Amino acid sequence: MNFEMLKTEIHGRVALVRLDRPSALNALCDQLMGELGTALRDFDADPAIGAIVLTGSDRAFAAGADIREMQSRSYPDTAMNDFIGATWEVVTTIRKPVIAAVAGYALGGGCELAMMCDMIIAADTAKFGQPEINLGVIPGAGGTQRLTRAIGKSKAMDMVLTGRMMDATEAERANLVARVVPAGELVAEALRVATTIASLSPVAVALAKRSVSRAFETTLAEGVAYERAVFLALFGTPHQREGMAAFLEKRKPDFI
Numbered sequence: 001m002n003f004e005m006l007k008t009e010i011h012g013r014v015a016l017v018r019l020d021r022p023s024a025l026n027a028l029c030d031q032l033m034g035e036l037g038t039a040l041r042d043f044d045a046d047p048a049i050g051a052i053v054l055t056g057s058d059r060a061f062a063a064g065a066d067i068r069e070m071q072s073r074s075y076p077d078t079a080m081n082d083f084i085g086a087t088w089e090v091v092t093t094i095r096k097p098v099i100a101a102v103a104g105y106a107l108g109g110g111c112e113l114a115m116m117c118d119m120i121i122a123a124d125t126a127k128f129g130q131p132e133i134n135l136g137v138i139p140g141a142g143g144t145q146r147l148t149r150a151i152g153k154s155k156a157m158d159m160v161l162t163g164r165m166m167d168a169t170e171a172e173r174a175n176l177v178a179r180v181v182p183a184g185e186l187v188a189e190a191l192r193v194a195t196t197i198a199s200l201s202p203v204a205v206a207l208a209k210r211s212v213s214r215a216f217e218t219t220l221a222e223g224v225a226y227e228r229a230v231f232l233a234l235f236g237t238p239h240q241r242e243g244m245a246a247f248l249e250k251r252k253p254d255f256i
């Protein structure tokens with residue numbers, strides 16, 4: 001795939017997507033988000049890919065939506081042109097797991113983009129924040145909702161109302177990230193996690209992702225009922241027979 005603001009690589013069954021707009025610390029302009037949507041959709045449709053890693057540079061995952069592009073927008077313009085809508089929502093529609101590998105700044109829309117992914121692996125250099133309040137606005141791509149669900153009300157208020165940044169240690173303590181690794185090992189670690197996931201049953205992985213995501217969108221009773229239905233449905237797949245047979249035969253399962 002050829003993009004101007006992204007680089008993509010294939011590592012076995014894992015696609016690595018690197019945000020690549022160094023002149024603006026990967027500020028998320030319309031073109032970059034459009035390219036990201038295309039890349040994610042294409043990898044989602046490719047049966048040779050089992051998981052996706054999304055990363056930025058050592059200095060920035062992404063320093064937010066592009067302030068230069070947003071500055072002159074008017075209200076009718078934002079309302080009538082589906083600003084944020086289609087391009088940003090793509091990330092949340094991907095069936096395969098997307099791992100955010102975050103080094104440096106993940107601010108504003110950058111933090112929101114990381115939170116739209118299924119898990120965040122952070123470098124010890126990562127800095128998360130929702131600084132929109134300093135610009136006279138508020139988060140607009142789910143930040144007030146996903147951050148609050150991830151780290152709780154009091155800390156989310158602290159972040160959103162003051163615009164301060166949180167370092168990787170605090171982010172791990174607050175459950176915003178799954179794990180923290182030395183910066184030099186970030187992409188390798190994310191690829192390792194993604195490779196493990198991509199070796200498993202694609203249908204079980206997709207439904208496990210959907211089931212965990214359900215926890216944020218429904219009641220406990222409905223979520224548990226959904227999980228049960230998915231669990232039972234997986235008995236209709238060859239992967240359930242292969243996984244359980246492999247365990248009993250003391251061998252590695254072959255899902256792919």
Ligand code: HXC
Pocket residue numbers: 023024025027028063064065066067068084105107108109110131132135138139140141
């Ligand atoms: C456009 C940006 C940018 C952004 C950085 N740049 N962030 N351009 N939009 N969000 C540009 C700078 O203008 C500068 O370009 C270059 O990147 C390097 O940035 P510096 O500020 O010179 O670097 P540094 O001093 O190291 O400071 C890094 C920083 C700072 C702390 C990350 O850049 C910063 O505060 N950026 C803005 C962060 C922010 O407010 N994000 C939220 C945006 S609103 P030049 O051309 O001068 O070299 C948002 C809403 C989302 O995200 C809503 C959903 C769509």
